Amino acid sequence: MHLDVSLRKQQGTFQFTAEFSLSGQRIGLFGPSGSGKSTLMHLLAGLLKPDSGSIHLDETVLFDSARGINLPPEQRRIGVVFQHAHLFPHMSVRRNLLYGWRRTPEAERHVEPEAIIEVLHLAHLLDRGVNLLSGGERQRVALGRTILSCPRLILMDEPLTGLDEELKFQIMPYLNSVFSRFDIPLLFISHSLLEMRLMTEQVLVVEQGEVKRQMATEELAQSAWAASRQGYVNLLRLGRPQPQGDLWAYQWGDVRLVLTEQGENEENVFELDAREILLFKRHPEATSARNLLPCTVRKLFTVGNRVRVELQCGSQTMTVQIVPESMRELALETGKEVVAVIKASAFRKLL
Ligand SMILES: Nc1ncnc2c1ncn2[C@@H]1O[C@H](COP(=O)(O)OP(=O)(O)OP(=O)(O)O)[C@@H](O)[C@H]1O
Secondary structure, rough: OEEEEEEEEEEOEEEEEEEEEEEOEEEEEEEEOOOHHHHHHHHHOOOOOOOEEEEEEOOOEEEEOOOOOEEOOOHEEEEEEEEOOOOOOEEEHHHHHHHHHHOHHHHHHOOOOHHHHHHOOOHHOOEHHHHOOHHHHHHHHHHHHHHOOOEEEEEEEOOOOOOHHHHHHHHHHHHHHHHHOOOEEEEEEOHHHHHHHHOOOEEEEEEOOOEEEEEEEHHHHHHHHHHHOOOOEEEEEEEEEEEOOEEEEEEOOOOEEEEEOOOOOOOOOEEEEEEHHHEOOOOOOOOOOEEHHHHHEEEEEEEEEEEEEEEEEEEEEEEEEEHHHHHHHHHOOOEEEEEEOHHHHOOOOOO
């Protein structure tokens, strides 16, 4: 997807401006409450009209004040999923799902209902009334219905915010598999940096009514680490494991990792807190930890009494957090070889 935006909008005393041009499939909108994220989504979807400027999505002009163009929402083919699933209460799950699909011209129907029902695991719910669904099931139906209207872009405004932590992590794999399998561009709003890292590749940072920056999501995660007291968390995407005794062995690029947890999916996402990784000058003689990875120091950053060490481990990178005293004792510098030691139980399965 390519999106070109240059616009202004005054809402009461709130002035919103956006000037950006981006290409990508998984984009996040990140910023504090009241900064203008939902405003931007409404402007893109055609639910709000800019005072001036233009919006181009791929080859289509959605809005251009100078040329008097303002496509109505139904002609923009942009799907929107809000925090609370807005389903038709008097219809079954099946009729909700097929609502947009039946209205989409045949030539533009590039997603089949059966495929969506399978990916979102909705087959057993098809004849149920939507009032009898749980919060997570409602969100899955809302997402399925939006995708079946075959949009060119999907906007999601905090779709996971109303759900409890456990449900959130149950739904995210569905979202990920839908967006990977059907390759639909996504613009995703969330206050959660972890959700951003799991769902997007790039982010637009919105602050005080303005799109201020555009950066890789990982860059945002690194800068958030420097600004907060929290530890940095590595996210590792690992494939199917092989049993190794009563543990599980995963291939991570050209590195083999041994974990206590079994991942059942094609792709399993684990978090690894940067503070839980130990560094040694050379291979320790004996240790209870199951993972001893020869690595090279790529970068070092010191923030107060914390040092972030970026390591190259074969083809993969990993971040470790230590204290300045350890850095001096290990004489760490760029290019130095070290051994990273990680317990099999230090990895926590997220997805
Ligand atoms: N119709 C309106 N009239 C006046 N001000 C409005 C109107 N709609 C929204 N605003 C103001 O615009 C600002 C941006 O709102 P918006 O909902 O876009 O923020 P947001 O970044 O999505 O916030 P949150 O993360 O809390 O959802 C807020 O200060 C809001 O009060």
